[in-house]
Amino acid sequence: MSDNALRNDNALREMVTDFCASSGVPGVVVGVYHAGEQEVIAQGLTNVVTGAPMRPETGFLFGSVTKMMTSTLIMRQVERGRIDLDERVCTYLPDFRLATPGAEEIRIRHLLSHTNGIDADLYMPDVNGPDSLRVAVAGMAEQVGTLFAPGEYISYSNGGMIVAGRVLEAVTGRPYHQLLEEDLFAPAGMGDSCTSAERAILRSTAIGHFPDPAGSRRTELFKLPDSWGPAGSSAIGSVGDLLAFGRTHLDSGIAPSGTRLLSAESVARMQTVTYSMGTPHIPPIGLGWLLMPFGDITVLSHSGASPGGVAVLVAVPGHDLVFAAYGNDARAMGLFDRILLSLLRDCLGITVPDLITGQIEVADLTPYTGTYRSNQMRVDVRAVDGALEEAATYEPADDTQRRVFTAFAGGSIPTMTRRFTPVGRHLFAPAGLPLDMFTGYSRQLLVSYHDIRDGKAHFRSAGGRMTRRLEH
Incomplete structure (x- = not known):
């Protein structure tokens, strides 16, 4: 075990280089922070059409990692007394309705813990602009029902985060995208981050791709509509910014910029199990964070898909380690899996047993x-x-x-x-x-x-x- 995960970063660099050479994935950018040191490795291309190189500072869509930012914004409003986690959503959004009964029982904490039961995983209204969340949430009254009663199960909820974003708008009087930039990106020192494709195009920005018999095919859709903003459609930034965000949650709410983003109490609440299904492949969940067990430790985690791309953010409490990465082809998740296990096992010396040890026979299926x-x-x-x-x-x-x-x-x-x-x-x-x-x-x-x-x-x-x- 190394005292610092970056003392021998050649192994990480070789892993990234070999993967891009053999997988067909156009490009990846990987960042690791550990115990005061940080390294960002970029390999390949941002766009197979233009041939632009992937750089350490290249921006990309955060995808559903944005859900952690939405959860953080909610907690900032909780600290200011504008939101109560145990209050019903209808208190803040009196017109909130779903196509089936149940909306009136959903509380704010159900939105952040993915236990709300809102059946909206693929609900994608094509709405952009500052009014997009109001239109999206209003449309749920006709198109979106419930899967189960609030608090009954965990079901990863894009719809819940869209509603959470609309709650933020209602209590602050500001559009979600403005709030994200002013109340999170700026104080956290996430200087490369924005919510605008028009701004992102002014700097190095990666474009998603899909596997193709001829090699790799660029996406025809850069981002999902703004109506998915709080769930992960619009936030764009760099690996360095994701590392800064992860470090904030490891350092009791203090960003690397020195600004306190959250209280230590709020950070601890977000990292505390609120619900567990007791099933190996469904991690226990806090407020926003997926609390993934690896042997005897818990890893704070969130991944995010975008059109033809995938991002990850991992923070390891007690070990001062943050890992963030993006690949402009979903197959990059295989690389991120290997890097994560290597960081835990080889660099931190953590024993991580295999989750599944063998097949079994079931007499009646x-x-x-x-x-x-x-x-x-x-x-x-x-x-x-x-x-x-x-x-x-x-x-x-x-x-x-x-x-x-x-x-x-x-x-x-x-x-x-x-x-x-x-x-x-x-x-x-x-x-x-x-x-x-x-x-x-x-x-x-x-x-x-x-x-x-x-x-x-x-x-x-x-x-x-x-x-x-x-x-x-």
């Missing part, structure tokens, strides 16, 4: 078979030769949402069929993949089933997202 659905997504599950076969079908609510989501995904969305083998109690892994790969971020590829009663599961969870059994 019929409790899991059936059709499950969430917002615009249907999953049909059947038993085949001792395994489960899932067919996931995108069912867009309207042509606008079809257009936005298919552009986000890089093209048409066919029915995806995959086989899963049992590896634990109500837990399944994608067939054909090595089990040791599920120890890191890829644990999100596991699938679990919940609320087993009357001889059948009533919920399925994949990627931290719930789908509910359709009753016929």
